[in-house]
Amino acid sequence: MTDWKRWLRDINITLDDTQERQFSTYYETLVAWNQKMNLTGITEEYEVYEKHFYDSLLASCCYPFMNVSTLADIGGGAGFPGIPLKICFPHLQLTVIDATKKRIQFLQHLVKELALENVNVIHMRAEDAAREVNHRDHYDVVIARAVAKMPVLAELCLPFTRTNGVWIAMKGKSGEEEKIAAAGAIQTLNGGEIDQHYFELPTEASDRRVYVIGKTKGTPKAYPRKAGTIEKKPLQ
Ligand code: SAM
Numbered sequence: 718m719t720d721w722k723r724w725l726r727d728i729n730i731t732l733d734d735t736q737e738r739q740f741s742t743y744y745e746t747l748v749a750w751n752q753k754m755n756l757t758g759i760t761e762e763y764e765v766y767e768k769h770f771y772d773s774l775l776a777s778c779c780y781p782f783m784n785v786s787t788l789a790d791i792g793g794g795a796g797f798p799g800i801p802l803k804i805c806f807p808h809l810q811l812t813v814i815d816a817t818k819k820r821i822q823f824l825q826h827l828v829k830e831l832a833l834e835n836v837n838v839i840h841m842r843a844e845d846a847a848r849e850v851n852h853r854d855h856y857d858v859v860i861a862r863a864v865a866k867m868p869v870l871a872e873l874c875l876p877f878t879r880t881n882g883v884w885i886a887m888k889g890k891s892g893e894e895e896k897i898a899a900a901g902a903i904q905t906l907n908g909g910e911i912d913q914h915y916f917e918l919p920t921e922a923s924d925r926r927v928y929v930i931g932k933t934k935g936t937p938k939a940y941p942r943k944a945g946t947i948e949k950k951p952l953q
Contacts, residue, residue, distance in 0.1 A: 721766050724919050728778050739804045739831045754819045756795040773798030779914045779927045782806045789856040789877050791843045792864030794820050812837045814846050844941045847876035854935045862887035867899035868951035872941045875906040878932040885929050892926030902952035909933040
């Protein structure tokens with residue numbers, strides 16, 4: 718995968734042999750488990766490296782992960798973007814929360830296969846986990862990709878973010894529209910400034926938007942609302 722090395726160089730990431738092996742084991746495990754459960758529609762090796770691994774790592778161009786301790790990946794599914802970030806920044810204390818049991822079982826297996834330390838994989842809905850004292854207003858960085866539109870995602874992510882921490886929303890082309898629609902939700906949930914970054918995937922050239930949203934103070938008591946309500950009546 719010569720292109721992979723070049724892509725990483727362009728985003729200032731260098732991998733040692735252990736990290737290279739972790740990415741190849743990740744690929745093999747993902748494809749093997751994907752035969753028995755639906756984890757991803759992307760299985761060709763080059764595409765997994767570009768659209769899952771590299772795409773996940775774009776977050777590291779937008780925020781200094783070297784200075785981050787606690788990272789929560791909300792709706793992490795098969796581990797994106799949390800696991801690629803953990804491989805590249807092994808000091809991170811990573812928590813992945815997902816509502817789908819089978820994906821959690823995959824992640825538990827993957828974490829063992831990759832010998833990753835300080836990874837906590839939790840089978841819960843984000844709305845419920847964010848009410849627990851050890852998760853609420855706790856994480857330096859909360860990240861999510863392909864989970865919900867931003868007005869809904871704000872309510873799933875900002876309650877986990879500590880004051881002065883950030884929520885990172887990884888989006889495609891629709892990000893711009895979603896960001897505008899999420900302005901009210903971000904304000905209600907004590908989100909602050911939005912820092913935005915635009916990318917293109919190296920070969921496929923599709924647009925990526927990464928939004929880094931600050932958290933100015935603790936989450937108001939009323940949020941997050943119950944599962945179902947958030948999607949039915951997104952904050953305006
Ligand atoms: N983030 C991964 C990625 O980019 O490949 C997975 C995306 S997948 C389309 C969406 C995931 O979000 C699913 O695994 C689903 O179970 C999870 N999810 C959706 N809503 C959730 C919620 N309210 N709480 C926890 N997990 C949720």
